[in-house]
Amino acid sequence: MRTIAVMNQKGGVGKTTTTLNLAHALAKRDKRLLIIDLDPQAQLGLGFGYRDGEQGVDKVFLESALISELRVNVRKGIDMISAGRSLAEVESLKHSNQSRLGWRLHDALKVEAMDYDFILMDCPPSSGVLSMNALFAAQEVIIPVSSDYLALHGVSRMLSIFIRLEAALKRKFTKHFVMTRYHSRRKLSKEVLLKLQEYFSGQLLATSIHECVALAESPSFGKTIFEYSASSRGAEDYLLLADDLLLGRTL
Ligand SMILES: Nc1ncnc2c1ncn2[C@@H]1O[C@H](COP(=O)(O)OP(=O)(O)O)[C@@H](O)[C@H]1O
Ligand SMILES: [Mg+2]
Structure with a gap:
């Protein structure tokens, strides 16, 4: 089982779009997935047409619920744990001196035997309790980088967090960078891609996700790109990206 946090402290870079459509692409390759929405904005569920109900990952933190009580099947091969209505409250637990607060999700995923090929976690654009929980549970990270000019600045800040965390945990994360949007x-897009290739050779997944209107439109219909516009560039890109991840194809 590969446990992957989709993370970037910058908002709007395509974390949720990538979690949603990469999950569906991997399911199309007959993989079994659990996806977890760790962003209190709760957009991952909406992308699958799922309205947040009583059960959410907030209950792992606030009520020590079991994973098996919280997951719902959203597509063939994809179980999801939505954010839940109280996920925003979790950040304030850091003032409450609770032990192992950063390990809650890790521990919850460990107590039950689970039969998934992948666990994907959609992270919020911040480095608080929720992102720490994703990282402590994960072995790998997918870092979407959008092709605007502040993108690389955000990446270098994230890397300094990783350096400290890897030293504290005494293990390395496998990092996968993905060029999005x-x-x-556009010259700027090409420049950002070249820089990523230069700095993160061997860690940059081979497929860049193009700016694609259908990718922006599909969540409001509760559809993934494969359901909304299977012949779009976005669908093609995310299927290729899934294969990159399965085969280890990088630039
Ligand atoms: N490749 C793309 N082409 C067009 N729009 C995109 C693409 N990726 C993301 N978007 C849009 O950009 C916005 C931010 O994307 P999102 O995945 O929500 O980012 P994040 O989760 O990092 O905040 C959303 O409106 C989304 O639909
Ligand atoms: Mg998001």
Whole structure:
């Protein structure tokens, strides 16, 4: 089982879009997945057309609920744990001196035997309790980087967090960078891609996700890109990205 946090402290870079559509692409490759929404904005569920109900990952933190009580099946091969209505409250637990607060999700995922190929976690754009829980539970990280000019600045801040965390945990994370919102005719996009290739050679997944209107439209219909526009560039890109992850294809 590969446990992967989809993370970048910058908002709007395509974390949720990537979690949603990469999950569906991997399911199309006959993989079994558990996806977890760790962003209190709760957009992952909406992307699957799921309205947040009583059960959410907030209950792992606030009521020590079991994973098996919280997951719902959203597509063939995909179980999801939505954010839940009280996920925002979890950040304030850091003032309450609770032990193992950063390990709650890790521990919850460990107590039950689970039969998944992948666990994907959609993280909030911050480095609080929820992101720490994702990292402590994960072995790998997918870092979507959008092709705007502040993108690389955000990445270097994240890397300094990783350096400290890896020293504290005494283990390394496998990092996968993904270029998102790529405009093939825009000079800036090409420059950001070249920089990523230069700095993170061997860690940059081979497929760049192009800017694609259908990717932005599909969540409001509660559909993944494969359901909304299977012939779009976005669908093609996310299927290729899934294969990159399965085969270890990088630039
Ligand atoms: N490749 C893309 N092409 C077009 N729009 C995109 C693409 N990726 C993301 N978006 C849009 O950009 C916005 C931010 O994406 P999102 O995945 O929510 O980012 P994050 O989760 O990192 O905040 C959303 O409106 C989304 O639909
Ligand atoms: Mg998001």
